[in-house]
Amino acid sequence: MAGPHSSGVFQATAQVMSASDVTRAIRRMAHEILERNSGCADIVIVGLQTGGVGLAERLVDDINEIEGAEVPLGSLDATMHRDDFDLRPITSEAATTIPVDPTGKIVVLVDDVLYTGRTVRAALDAIHSYGRPKAIQLAVMVDRGHRELPIRPDFVGKNLPTRRAEMVDVNIGGVDLGEIS
Amino acid sequence: MKPLRHLLSMDDLDRDDIDYLLDLTERYVEVSERKIPRIPALRGKTVALVFFEDSTRTRVSFATAAGRLSADTLGFDVGRSSVNKGESLRDTIETISAMGIHCMVLRHHGAGAPWRVREWTDASIVNGGDGRNQHPTQALADLFTARRHLGDLNGKRVAIVGDVKNSRVARSNAIGFSKMGAEVIFVAPRTLLPASLEGWPVSVTHNLDEVIETIDVCYLLRMQLERHNGAAVPTLREFHHEFGLTAARADRLRDDALIMHPGPMNRGVEIAGVVADRPNAVITEQVANGVAVRMAVLFVLIGSRLDLVEEQSAVA
Numbered sequence: 001m002a003g004p005h006s007s008g009v010f011q012a013t014a015q016v017m018s019a020s021d022v023t024r025a026i027r028r029m030a031h032e033i034l035e036r037n038s039g040c041a042d043i044v045i046v047g048l049q050t051g052g053v054g055l056a057e058r059l060v061d062d063i064n065e066i067e068g069a070e071v072p073l074g075s076l077d078a079t080m081h082r083d084d085f086d087l088r089p090i091t092s093e094a095a096t097t098i099p100v101d102p103t104g105k106i107v108v109l110v111d112d113v114l115y116t117g118r119t120v121r122a123a124l125d126a127i128h129s130y131g132r133p134k135a136i137q138l139a140v141m142v143d144r145g146h147r148e149l150p151i152r153p154d155f156v157g158k159n160l161p162t163r164r165a166e167m168v169d170v171n172i173g174g175v176d177l178g179e180i181s
Numbered sequence: 182m183k184p185l186r187h188l189l190s191m192d193d194l195d196r197d198d199i200d201y202l203l204d205l206t207e208r209y210v211e212v213s214e215r216k217i218p219r220i221p222a223l224r225g226k227t228v229a230l231v232f233f234e235d236s237t238r239t240r241v242s243f244a245t246a247a248g249r250l251s252a253d254t255l256g257f258d259v260g261r262s263s264v265n266k267g268e269s270l271r272d273t274i275e276t277i278s279a280m281g282i283h284c285m286v287l288r289h290h291g292a293g294a295p296w297r298v299r300e301w302t303d304a305s306i307v308n309g310g311d312g313r314n315q316h317p318t319q320a321l322a323d324l325f326t327a328r329r330h331l332g333d334l335n336g337k338r339v340a341i342v343g344d345v346k347n348s349r350v351a352r353s354n355a356i357g358f359s360k361m362g363a364e365v366i367f368v369a370p371r372t373l374l375p376a377s378l379e380g381w382p383v384s385v386t387h388n389l390d391e392v393i394e395t396i397d398v399c400y401l402l403r404m405q406l407e408r409h410n411g412a413a414v415p416t417l418r419e420f421h422h423e424f425g426l427t428a429a430r431a432d433r434l435r436d437d438a439l440i441m442h443p444g445p446m447n448r449g450v451e452i453a454g455v456v457a458d459r460p461n462a463v464i465t466e467q468v469a470n471g472v473a474v475r476m477a478v479l480f481v482l483i484g485s486r487l488d489l490v491e492e493q494s495a496v497a
Contacts, residue, residue: 080212080220086486096211129217 008180010169017158017175022141025157026055029139030062032155037106040069042134044105046098048123049077051112051170055141059110074098076109078122096126103131108155112170114140117151142175144168184487187306188478189295190315191356199360202477203325209473209480212249222484223252229282231274232309233259233289238444238468239309239319243286246475250484255282270294271301278302283483287311305482313347313408318478319443320353322471324361326463327398329470330439335362340392341383342368343402343424343451346375347409350443351402355383358398366392370424372413389424393433400441401426401451417450424451431456439463 017025037043040063047056053075060073077096079088109123120138127136141157146164162168162177169176182201185193194202212218228247232240240256247254257277268276270289277285278301285304287295292312299306310316324334331337339358345351345367355365359382367374367385378385386392393399404420414420421427426440431453434440440452440462448454457464481487 080208080222085222086484087489101216125221129212129215129219131216 010167010176010178011181012169012176012178014177015174016160016168016177017142019172019174022157022170022174023058025141026058027062029155029157030059030066033059033108033137033139034063034066036137036154040067040071042105044072044074044098044100044102044107044133046074046076046107046109046127048109048111048119049075049079049096052110055112055139055170056110059108059139072099074100076123076126078119078126081122081125083118083122098127098130101131102127102133104134105131106135106137107133108137108139110139112141113168114138114143114151114153114156115146115168117147117149120151121149141170142168182481182487185481187295187299188317188482189299189306189308191317191320191353191360193317194360196360196362199321199324199357202321202474202481203328205477205480206321206325206470206473209249209476210470212476213469213473218249219251220249221251222480223247223250226250226252226283226483227255227281228252228284228286228479228483229255229257229277229280229304230309231257231277231285231287233270233287233294234310236288236310238471239288239316242468242471243307243309243318243475243479245472246479249472250476250479252284252479255280270298274298274301278304284479307478307482310349312349314349314352316349316353316443317357318471318475319350320357321478322467322474323350323354323400323441323443324357325470325474326441326467327358327439328361329466330463331397331437333362334358337363337397338366338392338395339363339398339400340366340368340389340396341400341402342389342426344373344404344413345369345402346373346413347405348402354400355381359383363397366396368392368424370414370420389426389430393430394435396438397435398439398441399426399431399434403443403445404447404450406447417447421450421453425449426452426456428453428455431459434461437461441467444468 045056045060047053060071063071074097137154139155140153143156143159144162182198244254282304286307286309288309289311292314294311295306295308308315341351358365365383367383368389442464
């Protein structure tokens with residue numbers, strides 16, 4: 001049975017964002033986050049393992065540069081809070097580090113691709129085991145649709161309509177659309 | 182690791198399985214440090230704690246582990262049960278099983294009891310200690326603690342000292358440490374060693390002073406006075422002098438050597454009171470790590486579909 005986590009080779013069919021498109025989108029999202037929250041006081045940026053961690057680092061770099069600030073950066077592995085955790089491999093490298101008590105803070109979760117929304121739901125659960133944030137916002141590089149839960153992003157790099165059979169890969173060279181074969 | 186239905190003995194695990202369980206334990210240590218240390222991994226599952234023999238730490242440790250994974254627990258102490266009215270072990274097990282449980286943690290004074298019990302229930306069995314035979318989750322907690330301090334255990338020298346004869350902890354740890362590539366040495370008087378050690382992956386000495394300077398782990402066993410039916414040692418004082426970790430002996434340990442003990446300690450018998458409080462004594466860590474290791478065991482037995490998990494994960 002080919003489950004959602006089955007292995008296969010990703011074959012890119014089209015590049016939908018170039019590396020510089022991604023860089024500009026991160027810059028724009030950094031500005032949007034600052035605009036929405038009137039600066040970066042109380043903000044904590046948390047990248048979701050594994051795809052959101054690199055993006056979160058770049059987002060924090062931009063925010064710090066724009067504001068001349070030191071915004072706390074964390075990472076979160078929500079696997080253990082997923083509704084299909086029993087079928088997931090346990091990756092011991094995917095660490096969770098929440099650098100400050102999130103209670104009373106604005107936590108911005110960062111992920112590469114927003115799809116069904118189940119990872120984000122698990123992350124909402126997981127973050128609450130560290131404290132009670134004042135607000136949680138969501139930043140994603142690609143929103144590919146097909147949500148299965150009432151979850152929407154606050155900051156989006158690109159809205160990308162896809163078919164379910166397609167795959168989206170955010171990598172160092174940009175964003176590719178393709179299929180697993 | 183391979184799918185696992187029961188954990189009865191350290192013999193059930195190979196090195197890869199142990200590494201997997203210890204890596205998973207690392208994750209559960211992180212969960213345990215959270216403000217709200219609870220994940221939904223075993224929601225809807227019931228773990229029965231069936232204890233026919235006294236235990237504080239093992240029982241509380243399993244109950245805490247099950248709670249942190251959101252499982253329900255059902256406690257069963259022989260002191261308060263119908264066993265005192267003459268109910269047989271089999272009837273007792275079948276009664277508990279009928280309540281719809283997924284896992285049974287069993288402690289029993291009879292060596293081999295979990296192997297029989299496994300035939301009378303559909304639940305996964307964890308051996309929480311059977312007589313003088315096995316106590317695998319204690320060994321896993323000890324391996325985890327040692328690995329955290331010493332790194333790779335391959336080639337390390339581990340002395341297991343004292344009442345080996347009566348100790349299931351000694352048996353489980355000897356198997357566990359040797360599977361991880363460590364060299365295990367039993368240190369005990371002849372009267373506190375089993376009649377035969379044939380097939381055991383250990384060497385034996387009757388002289389602690391001979392090895393004290395070259396070991397990486399000094400693992401002291403509890404003197405199990407309740408299991409002694411003859412005079413195994415002339416006096417406890419003499420035992421302490423010959424085989425106890427005195428302050429003078431502890432001074433001769435290498436600086437990075439660990440002092441371990443499964444608890445509860447008889448201070449002044451197998452270990453001098455002041456030695457147990459030294460910085461390289463990791464005895465309370467063994468207890469704390471015991472919770473996370475038991476979370477890992479419970480999750481692997483009844484929470485994970487290891488038969489369906491694939492190692493590689495596709496892109497989002």
